[in-house]
Amino acid sequence: xxxxxxxxxxxxxxxxxxxxxxxxxxxxxxxxxxxxxxxxxxxxxxxxxxxxxxxxxxxxxxxxxxxxxxxxxxxxxxxxxxxxx
Numbered sequence: 001x002x003x004x005x006x007x008x009x010x011x012x013x014x015x016x017x018x019x020x021x022x023x024x025x026x027x028x029x030x031x032x033x034x035x036x037x038x039x040x041x042x043x044x045x046x047x048x049x050x051x052x053x054x055x056x057x058x059x060x061x062x063x064x065x066x067x068x069x070x071x072x073x074x075x076x077x078x079x080x081x082x083x084x085x
Contacts, residue, residue: 020037023037024037027040038059038070039070039072041059042055042058042059042067042070042071043070043071043072045058046071047077052064052067052068052071055067055070055071
């Protein structure tokens with residue numbers, strides 16, 4: 001996969017550390033690691049309704065169960081799900 005940014009082109013599954021830090025800072029993640037950034041990325045997309053199969057593809061996971069472990073769920077989301085009934 002190739003990702004183009006205004007000042008760099010990446011041809012890797014993981015951006016260089018300095019770029020990753022720039023991205024995390026831009027979205028408000030302080031002291032983020034590649035793992036916490038990945039977790040946030042996947043959780044935010046899941047919260048916007050992106051399905052787990054698509055999330056697994058975007059994350060490069062071979063198994064959906066791996067992706068499911070990255071998705072954080074909070075009490076408000078649980079309440080909202082129950083209210084759908």
